[in-house]
Amino acid sequence: MPGWIRKNMPQREEVARNRWLRPVAHRVLRSELWRFTRRSVPRGVALGVVVGILVPVAQTIVAAFLALPFRANVPVAAVTTFLTNPLTTPPLWVAAYYLGSWMLKFDSMTPDTEVTRQAHGWISDWLAWLLSNAAPATVTGLVTLALVCAVIGYFLSALGWRIWIARKWRRRQHCRTCRSH
Template structure:
């Protein structure tokens, strides 16, 4: 997966030469935000998931700026925001509304958007916005923590599997025999 992601990602020098990115190019030139290691990828996933759930618009830009500031992987942070896309947006926001309504105790109240005048529509939107915001914040925090932990666990299991394969193939034994 790492090789595929590196192959499809844009070249760092091309991005830094872009005239629109010149004002922040000094932030983007730091090599740590372009490396694919366990810590940077985990930070990028956590930041991208958090921003993806909290912000409905401008997610990729904000996640990239946060990743540059927190030294997370910039490309992974931008890609992780795509958890909320046009296909997943309605079910996520509905689930956030239901979860938030349950948490703040207004599960019995449902917004009545069928009324004719604007005052009732605004009242319905404001009554739905607080539970939705609470639900989205909960989703953002839980998904960021879970994404961070899963990247660390997945990376560790991947390394353990690689070591097992090396041990089974005898590559480590032949290396140690050559050193003696």
């Protein structure tokens, strides 16, 4: 897994060459956005999760842009957007629909409302879907899942960072005691 992350993590030079990011490259390439710190990494994870779930296209570019105001780690935010991929997106959307339906209590409403019946007669299928219960339920579920997963990701990455640093300190302390004996 670390090899895959290292291989797919965007490099500063790649971002500098990207034609879409070139106008703001001087801001995106600031060194503090590429440094791995205890604050920037969890922000990057949370931002990447939100963008990965809520933004359907150009997720990496959107995550890089949003890393600026949130002072999040750009590579971590970009890689975390890969949480959603062709294998994970369909189950995520189905779960979002059921969560949103449960939250909006659509199961207690009648599914065949006058607005829906009229929409099927003269509006395209897309607009009919938007007027049905599916669109609001899916959007509500996606936003809820994005926020919950971002909070969980933030705290798990902060905890992981803390454990990693504690192990480094213990290993360093152990090496000091071994050298003194």
